[in-house]
Amino acid sequence: MVTLSKKVVAVSGSPRSGQPNQKSFTEKILDLFIQGMDPVDYKKFYPHKMNINYCRACLTCWFKTPGKCVFNDDMKILKQEIEEADVFILASPVYIDGFSAPVKAVLDRCFAMLDPFITVDKEGHCRHKRFKPREQVALLVSTCGFSEADNFNHIRHHFEALCKNFGWQNGGEILVPAGALGFIHGAYDDKYEAVKKAGKEFAEKGMVSYQKIQQISEEQIKADKYSEIVNSFFARLISRVKSGNG
Numbered sequence: 001m002v003t004l005s006k007k008v009v010a011v012s013g014s015p016r017s018g019q020p021n022q023k024s025f026t027e028k029i030l031d032l033f034i035q036g037m038d039p040v041d042y043k044k045f046y047p048h049k050m051n052i053n054y055c056r057a058c059l060t061c062w063f064k065t066p067g068k069c070v071f072n073d074d075m076k077i078l079k080q081e082i083e084e085a086d087v088f089i090l091a092s093p094v095y096i097d098g099f100s101a102p103v104k105a106v107l108d109r110c111f112a113m114l115d116p117f118i119t120v121d122k123e124g125h126c127r128h129k130r131f132k133p134r135e136q137v138a139l140l141v142s143t144c145g146f147s148e149a150d151n152f153n154h155i156r157h158h159f160e161a162l163c164k165n166f167g168w169q170n171g172g173e174i175l176v177p178a179g180a181l182g183f184i185h186g187a188y189d190d191k192y193e194a195v196k197k198a199g200k201e202f203a204e205k206g207m208v209s210y211q212k213i214q215q216i217s218e219e220q221i222k223a224d225k226y227s228e229i230v231n232s233f234f235a236r237l238i239s240r241v242k243s244g245n246g
């Protein structure tokens with residue numbers, strides 16, 4: 001086992017994560033990846049449990065107090081942790097084809113990490129430099145409720161844009177579709193093993209291979225069969241709730 005000596009910071013962005021009585025599937029995948037990675041310096045943050053205001057676009061962090069937001073809230077701590085990380089992991093379920101609201105709130109507040117002056121990159125595209133530039137690798141961890149891997153298309157594109165705009169090297173995307181299978185004992189054991197191996201691979205090579213990414217996001221079940229299983233579970237759940245046993 002290779003123990004990763006870099007500073008690793010994760011944002012666990014499902015509102016179900018970090019709760020004793022609820023289980024977040026995204027956090028489960030994040031935790032398995034971390035288990036494989038085995039970092040010595042690791043911190044996980046739950047933005048929904050923190051006091052993080054929405055960016056109000058006052059631009060104070062650009063023109064009045066460069067790099068410093070008007071809000072004196074928990075983003076002060078999280079921003080510093082993200083800025084000092086070697087490896088940054090963004091974990092979010094797919095919510096209405098995008099990131100969860102707590103994750104989006106964090107990302108918007110990362111605006112204060114960017115210098116207002118626009119530079120043009122090698123591809124001729126406008127970018128902002130970082131106030132505190134640093135070599136960083138970022139990874140995306142996500143799960144979704146539908147069975148097809150294309151449900152990750154939007155957040156994958158968003159993540160790729162984030163990597164370019166924040167100067168992160170894309171270290172890999174750990175995307176598990178058909179989240180309901182996570183509730184069926186044994187259904188996803190192979191995927192869990194692959195996620196752990198991806199974490200180990202990251203610790204050894206500094207990125208997750210395309211092959212492993214494909215293996216993890218591969219559809220486990222066809223939409224027809226999946227919808228049958230999920231719908232019958234939902235029907236049972238609704239009747240249990242109706243009868244007062246839910």
Ligand SMILES: Cc1cc2nc3c(=O)[nH]c(=O)nc-3n(C[C@H](O)[C@H](O)[C@H](O)COP(=O)(O)O)c2cc1C
Nearest residue numbers: 014024025026093094095096097143144145146179
């Ligand atoms: C508000 C909300 C919006 C969702 N939108 C989508 C969606 O657009 N596409 C999809 O495949 N799943 C969607 N889902 C399902 C979740 O992505 C899926 O259940 C995920 O595994 C939940 O992760 P968690 O247990 O970590 O919260 C949505 C769930 C919620 C609660």
